[in-house]
Every structure is written in structure tokens, then in C-alpha cells.
Amino acid sequence: MAKNVSALDAYREGELPLPPGYTIEYGADVLLVRREGGSVVAAFSARGATAKEVKRTAWDDQRRSTNTA
Numbered sequence: 001m002a003k004n005v006s007a008l009d010a011y012r013e014g015e016l017p018l019p020p021g022y023t024i025e026y027g028a029d030v031l032l033v034r035r036e037g038g039s040v041v042a043a044f045s046a047r048g049a050t051a052k053e054v055k056r057t058a059w060d061d062q063r064r065s066t067n068t069a
Helices: 007-012 051-068
Strands: 023-027 030-034 040-045
Touching (some): 007 023, 007 030, 007 051
């Protein structure tokens, strides 16, 4: 069974691939996913979020943004 890696750990290790222009910001136990330009896509618990769910959220948002442009 695959291990659920925390998003914060994966990000710190450079193993959280996000769409171009997307970034992670963290502090005070909150992990923010931001689009290019700074708007917030989603907020997660820095301790509880898995890398898989953060990655999926960012890529889903990028696909929605591309389809509506």
C-alpha cells in the first residue's frame, strides 16, 4: 500500500509537482495553493493534507482555468 506523504514534506523535498505558475505558501499550520498572480486556489491543514490531494487540486484548477479561458 502506498504511503500518504504530507504535502508540506513533499513540497520541502521538491517532490510536489504543480502546474506552471502555481506555488505553495505555508505558515501557522496552513498550506495555501496559489495561482500565478497570487489568487488562492485552496487552503489545507499543513499537517493533514496529503501531497496527492494538493497536487490534484492544483491540476484540476489549472484545467478548469484553461477550459474557461
